[in-house]
Amino acid sequence: MNDFLLRLYVVLCISFFTHQARAGVLLEPFVGYGQTTVSTTDLSATDAQSKDSGLGYGSRLGYRFNQSFWIAAEYAAGNGTSKSSTPGIADMNYNNTAMSAVVGYDHNHFRVWAGYGFSDKVTLKDSSGTETNFSGTNYKLGVGLRPSTSFSVNFEYLIPKYTKYNTAGGADADVSTIYSKMDVSSMFLSVSFPFDLGK
Secondary structure, eight states, X not given: OHHHHHHHHHHHHHHHHHSTTXXXXXXXXXXXXXXXXXXXXXXXXXXXXXXXXXXXXXXXXXXXXXXXXXXXXXXXXXXXXXXXXXXXXXXXXXXXXXXXEEEEEEETXXXXXEEEEEEEEEEEEOTTOOXXXXXXXXXXXXXXXXXXXXXXXXXXXXXXXXXXXXXXXXXXXXXXXXXXXXXXXXXXXXXXXXXXXXX
């Protein structure tokens, strides 16, 4: 992860100095509502499903190379409730954080972007306070409608891939030791405020 961040930093610095006349610093805070569906099959071939929903928020910081193309580092977080479809399983609370690299293109009032989350973590906490942590990566695609240059209404579709987990702060283990299949997908509706600074 440190090597990735170093490469991203170098690319941004080179781009800033070579395109300084046209580039601007992009700062884009956002807030919205997310819903995630988790489908699992354990090692005994038992299927289960849960739905997570709640508040999401974060910010992007990067560079706009011209009036259209931009690249940014993104921090996102959220919290809410996880509801299982399995009878007898109580609701849990969740918290999640993700760090991503995002590239995008703005054209008039429309925006599109894609991102890779090199760090995606979610913590589930049951009524007794016991925490289970999952970690991995994610991919995302987003579209937005920008009625003004500093306001955007957005929709994102994310596919997290969790590969590690631990319970109550124990050692990390592979998700494959408890699930033969774990499919996760997420939708996020948000508003954001893209500002071009330093032009």
